[in-house]
Amino acid sequence: MxxxxxxxxxxxxxxxxxxxxxxxxxxxxxxxxxxxxxxxxxxxxxxxxxxxxxxxxxxxxxxxxxxxxxxxxxxxxxxxxxxxxxxxxxxxxxxxxxxxxxxxxxxxxxSSSAHEWFQAALAAGRGSPERARYLFRDGRGPDGAEPPNNWNSVFGGPAWTRVEDGQWYLHLFDSSQPDFDWRNPEVGDLFESVLRFWLDRGVDxxxxxxxxxxxxxxxxxxxxxxxxxxxxxxxxxxxxxxxxxxxxxxxxxxxxxxxxxxxxxxxxxxxxxxxxxxxxxxxxxxxxxxxxxxxxxxxxxxxxxxxxxxxxxxxxxxxxxxxxxxxxxxxxxxxxxxxxxxxxxxxxxxxxxxxxxxxxxxxxxxxxxxxxxxxxxxxxxxxxxxxxxxxxxxxxxxxxxxxxxxxxxxxxxxxxxxxxxxxxxxxxxxxxxxxxxxxxxxxxxxxxxxxxxxxxxxxxxxxxxxxxxxxARRSLTGTAIELLDLRPDVLAFRRDDVVAVLNCGTTPLDLAAAGLSGEVLASSAPAIADGVLPADTAVWLRG
The missing domain is CATH 3.20.20.80 (Glycosidases)
Known part of the structure; x- marks a missing residue:
């Protein structure tokens, strides 16, 4: 790999x-x-x-x-x-x-519901270009009192909130976080300008x-x-x-x-x-x-x-x-x-x-x-x-x-x-x-x-x-790994000249008996004694 x-x-x-x-x-x-x-x-x-x-x-x-x-x-x-x-x-x-x-x-x-675009959308009303930047829809049912679909918010409850004129807006998160309509090109243009603003200030x-x-x-x-x-x-x-x-x-x-x-x-x-x-x-x-x-x-x-x-x-x-x-x-x-x-x-x-x-x-x-x-x-x-x-x-x-x-x-x-x-x-x-x-x-x-x-x-x-x-990570080389077959409760792989071993089991692993040796480059426990890897411990071996 x-x-x-x-x-x-x-x-x-x-x-x-x-x-x-x-x-x-x-x-x-x-x-x-x-x-x-x-x-x-x-x-x-x-x-x-x-x-x-x-x-x-x-x-x-x-x-x-x-x-x-x-x-x-x-x-x-x-x-x-x-x-x-x-x-x-x-x-x-x-x-x-x-x-x-x-x-x-x-x-x-x-965005936030406090964003100027959303405030403009609320003020502009149905069918307006301002509302088209977000996902406003009419409700279902005879009087539109039911949400436009059955989606729920990640934060729990319906993903729709109704506004004063009867329409609903989508928010996959909190009701204070209305979703943009990314099919509207104005939204894409806004975010290109945001990217450039921060890139121009030097962010990486x-x-x-x-x-x-x-x-x-x-x-x-x-x-x-x-x-x-x-x-x-x-x-x-x-x-x-x-x-x-x-x-x-x-x-x-x-x-x-x-x-x-x-x-x-x-x-x-x-x-x-x-x-x-x-x-x-x-x-x-x-x-x-x-x-x-x-x-x-x-x-x-x-x-x-x-x-x-x-x-x-x-x-x-x-x-x-x-x-x-x-x-x-x-x-x-x-x-x-x-x-x-x-x-x-x-x-x-x-x-x-x-x-x-x-x-x-x-x-x-x-x-x-x-x-x-x-x-x-x-x-x-x-x-x-x-x-x-x-x-x-x-x-x-x-x-x-x-x-x-x-x-x-x-x-x-x-x-x-x-x-x-x-x-x-x-x-x-x-x-x-x-x-x-x-x-x-x-x-x-x-x-x-x-x-x-x-x-x-x-x-x-x-x-x-x-x-x-x-x-120690800075000394690692190579961009490929080879997974090794040891015990079912052990994950091990080789990356160039380093072998990483993780013991997820409940019993120690005898490294030499597993065919592993070399300098201890790093370990998750203070020391790896007598070539034995304890339970819930990982080690890097070089050599």
Whole structure:
């Protein structure tokens, strides 16, 4: 299994380690309890020292913050909550000084209901050019009192909201996030101008939110569902069993007229041409929850996106055989389009992988082992802020929860993976910002031993492990792997002169007896004694 390996120099993003910063939870410079752009700029040396290649920022644009910035009111300005355009420029410049690339989030599926276009659509009325930028439709039933179709929101409840004149508008997420009509050329023109605005300011790429959702089936027909089932839209955003039918391991397909329509690829061909006009290998990565590896691969054809998030590992159980299927399926799907894979274990929408793997000491051991194995694979790896500290999901008390999915469904939501970073000190806010007050989501007192400061001098800490692993990754060569057959509960593969071994079983693995030897280049546990790989542990062997 191998990657595309062009004769000329490979673009930086093909094998980069990219660190996701959830802006409101990374670092607070002004003491209001919410992270901001100057706070991030001040912490960039930490990310350089960690060993990452690029930083991806979640949305920081002007927004009512109904969905924490994924409801954008102005795509070309910074929300005062996070700073100013000058702060954004300073962040880009400082990142580049430190040798870091900067990727910003783009939200093209929907705007905020506060966006000037949507406000104009409400004012203009039925049949107007202003309404044609969004998906307004008449309702069903004698008086139009029923939604135009049976689609449901990802956040729960109907995907339609009725306005005063009786029409309905589509929102696949919160009612404050109306979906654009991407069949209207004005929408495409708007977003080309947005791309150019940020490219001109020096950003190195874009993470594209809901990349598979921009174009809906033209008829807006009902979703076909099995008898007794409710219509569903998108992934389980709570992340415990995040869309297993979308993974490469299980391929239960369902009817989805709101997702992954063929015309969406025309959008990304246009964007590809825009990015190609700029120097420095500018890139775009798609958040595309597609149902098969083949449909995911279509987003990364040579004239479309640079990358697409590969969520298959993230949604897999702790299982060597499941992980092997993910690796095999990923490489097989990308072979025909000569694209490079991405690997990701956590992000701002899912339960942190320490907790998914069982929590406590076992969950942390498994998380470190999975991370080391992921980092050995060719392609790009995406890290989520705080995983280098071994942070677990926080059980945020109901009175503090802010995720819109909590308010719409009563389910816990995503707040638990978004609790602000602990940097230093013995009690909240753990150096997150000046002052002594808890930040926008309260931090648990138990994090005192997990701060970056507390782990800084500990050679056995998770922070030290990440730094060693990322340093060792820089010595890896080759863009092909060979899967090895050892035990059913062990995943092993060779990449050039390095063998990566992950023991998902409950009994140790004798490496020599398995025919493996060589220098220990990296390991997820403090030491590999007597050539024995413990359970829930990974190692890289060179030689």
């Amino acid at each position: 191998s990657l595309n390996d062009p004769k000329d120099a490979r673009e930086w993003w093909r094998d980069a380690v990219i660190y996701q910063v959830y802006v409101r939870s990374f670092a607070d410079s002004d003491g209001d309890g919410i992270g901001d752009l100057p706070g991030i700029t001040a912490r960039l040396p930490y990310l350089r020292d960690l060993g990452v290649d690029a930083v991806w920022l979640t949305p920081f644009y002007t927004s009512p913050q109904k969905d924490h910035g994924y409801d954008v009111a102005d795509y070309t300005d910074v929300d005062p909550l996070f700073g100013t355009l000058a702060d954004a420029d300073a962040l880009v410049a400082r990142a580049h000084e430190l040798g870091l690339k900067l990727i910003v989030d783009l939200v093209p599926n929907h 790429g874009f993470r594209v939110d809901v990349a598979h959702g921009l174009v809906k089936e033209a008829s807006l027909r009902d979703q076909i569902v099995e008898d007794g089932e409710e219509p569903r839209s998108g992934a389980d955003i709570n992340g415990t069993e995040a869309a297993p039918e979308r993974s490469m391991v299980e391929r239960t397909l369902r009817d989805e007229p709101m997702w992954d329509q063929p015309e969406v690829h025309d959008v990304y061909r246009r964007w590809h041409r825009v990015l190609a006009e700029y120097p420095g290998d500018r890139m775009a990565v798609a958040e595309a929850w597609t149902q098969t590896p083949e449909s995911m691969a279509r987003f990364v054809r040579s004239d479309e996106m640079s990358q697409s998030f590969n969520f298959a590992w993230l949604v897999s159980p702790w299982s060597a055989s499941a992980f092997r299927e993910v690796v095999e399926g990923t490489f097989a799907a990308l072979a025909d389009v000569h694209a490079d894979p991405t690997w990701v274990l956590s992000n701002h929408d899912v339960i942190r992988h320490v907790t998914r793997y069982g929590g406590g000491a076992q969950g942390l051991a498994r998380a470190r082992a999975a991370t080391l194995t992921m980092l050995a694979l060719p392609g790009s790896s995406y890290l989520y802020q705080g995983e280098e500290l071994g942070l677990e999901q926080v059980d945020v008390e109901p009175e503090f929860r802010q995720d819109p999915s909590w308010f719409r469904t009563g389910e816990v939501g995503r707040d638990g993976c978004r609790v602000p970073m602990p940097w230093s000190g013995q009690e909240p806010p753990f150096g997150f910002g000046p002052g002594t007050a808890q930040p926008w989501l309260p931090q648990p007192a138990s994090w005192a031993g997990r701060t970056a400061e507390a782990q800084e001098g500990d050679a056995h800490s998770t922070l030290a492990f990440y730094r060693r692993a990322l340093q």
